[in-house]
Amino acid sequence: MKVILRIGVLLVLCLAPVFPAHAGKAPEVPLTTVTAAPVRILLFIGDGMGTAQRTAAQWAAVGINGRLAMDTLPINGWLRTSNILGEVTDSAAAATAMATGAKTTNGKIGQAPDGTPLSTILEQAQARGLAVGLVTNTPMAHATPAAFAAHTGSRYAMAEIAQQLLAARVDVLLAGGENAFLPQGATGHYPEPGTRTDGRDLIAEAVQADYTYVWDAVGLQAAVSVGAPRVLGLFADEGLPRPHVPTLAALTEHALAILSNRPEGFFLMVEGGQIDWACHANDAALTIADTLAFDAAVAAGLRYAAGTENTLVIVTSDHETGGMLLSLSNNGGQAFTMPDGTPFYVTWTTDDHTDANVLVNAQGPWSSLAAGIHENTHIYTLMAAVLTTPPTLILDGPALAYPGENLTFELHFEPATAILPTSYLWTATGQTPLTTSGGAYSTASFTWPLTGTYTLTVTAQTPEVTLTARRFLMLRYHWHTLYLPLIQKGPS
Ligand SMILES: [Zn+2]
Structure with a gap:
């Protein structure tokens, strides 16, 4: 009886973070995609x-x-x-x-x-x-x-x-x-x-x-x-x-x-x-x-x-x-x-x-x-x-994904006139920084192996303007992917 109780507590502890109160609902992820400079x-x-x-x-x-x-x-x-x-x-x-x-x-x-x-x-x-x-x-x-x-x-x-x-x-x-x-x-x-x-x-x-x-x-x-x-x-x-x-x-x-x-x-x-x-x-x-x-x-x-x-x-x-x-x-x-x-x-x-x-x-x-x-x-x-038309950097891409997926992010510099960036610097949690060529549009792909919340920051550099855009990304397993391994793990 004590053993079963302990397993039960263990299960609850293990599952709690994976089964939030509204498991079927999309999680609350900050969707920062645009940085408009003052x-x-x-x-x-x-x-x-x-x-x-x-x-x-x-x-x-x-x-x-x-x-x-x-x-x-x-x-x-x-x-x-x-x-x-x-x-x-x-x-x-x-x-x-x-x-x-x-x-x-x-x-x-x-x-x-x-x-x-x-x-x-x-x-x-x-x-x-x-x-x-x-x-x-x-x-x-x-x-x-x-x-x-x-x-x-x-x-x-x-x-x-x-x-x-x-x-x-x-x-x-x-x-x-x-x-x-x-x-x-x-x-x-x-x-x-x-x-x-x-x-x-x-x-x-x-x-x-x-x-x-x-x-x-x-x-x-x-x-x-x-x-x-x-x-x-x-x-x-x-x-x-x-x-x-x-x-x-x-x-x-x-x-x-x-x-x-x-x-x-x-x-x-x-x-x-x-x-x-x-x-x-x-x-x-x-x-x-x-x-x-x-x-x-x-x-x-x-x-x-x-x-x-x-x-x-x-x-x-x-x-x-x-x-x-x-x-x-x-x-x-x-x-x-x-x-x-x-x-x-x-x-x-x-x-x-x-x-x-x-x-x-x-x-x-x-x-x-x-x-x-x-x-x-x-x-x-x-x-x-x-x-x-203040210069603006718009960063698009997924906000929620599975670990191991190849994720592509897109970058738009607006308006596309006069002072286009000469390069973009991408820095992301756990990734080697990446430089891509400038222009009005750029794209980059990343893969993260583990669940968690990641931050992707892109800096656009021109002789006249420095702009930064930031995006948060949550990687998590879908609930049923995680359910079975945990149940099997419990009694062992
Ligand atoms: Zn005068």
């Missing part, structure tokens, strides 16, 4: 930053053979900057072109020449669930950030633009320009009184609407530390006074820390907005200093991108300002020296914008589209490509 777009705009401004900053900081951070992105192209009429652009028309993919007339913010509002990449990113942010060292309602989230007939309608930026619920707004957020007579954290004639206190309204409001570096750091999802930071009455505090690099880092909490990804535009101001003043020293401060912000963005997968980084400019010229021989221009002591000289041909093409540098998904010479609307095209 979409991360990081757009840097150096306002007024032509090629000479970049070169002057490079010579001053790292010499004639050195490289700035913005020189290290692998894909390079050119942008034509003229407005819809073929005129020399202003920042409003150029930013509208980059934000919406449509050229317009000077002064227009997010509007066609006839006043029709144009949908922006920031709004499209928001509609997809991405977090969005705008960072600049100019006033928040200045033309370049404005064109990404506001729609006005004039860039100078800054009270209206400030109101629209908040109404658009841009998650991160870091800039100067406190004045445009406060009513006339009201002083905030900076000495000049507010300029709003409608009596509205937009800062109070923002706090009411769940924004964390900050006005200095300490407050911004604190907002980041507590994980505030929506931050309005205004660090000056107008543009940030030089030296900019917080620096553009610090603002960029904090914006990234806030925005990267969103699992779907983010869109962030960072403007080095005062390069243009220094160029209008034909002040080469400030132009170089501001271009280097902008480059430090780019470096912060590249550090972030290096720690993630699939972040599109674009560095460009809206137009050149000042017709800046560089010379290695003394032509009577403003004199500077390279780190090795080599002198160079800066002269100017205008105090206004020019129609020179500007550089665009890019890395990450779809960045190969940046190569070549394009209109400035192409920046929108590039960002929209990532937003609408």
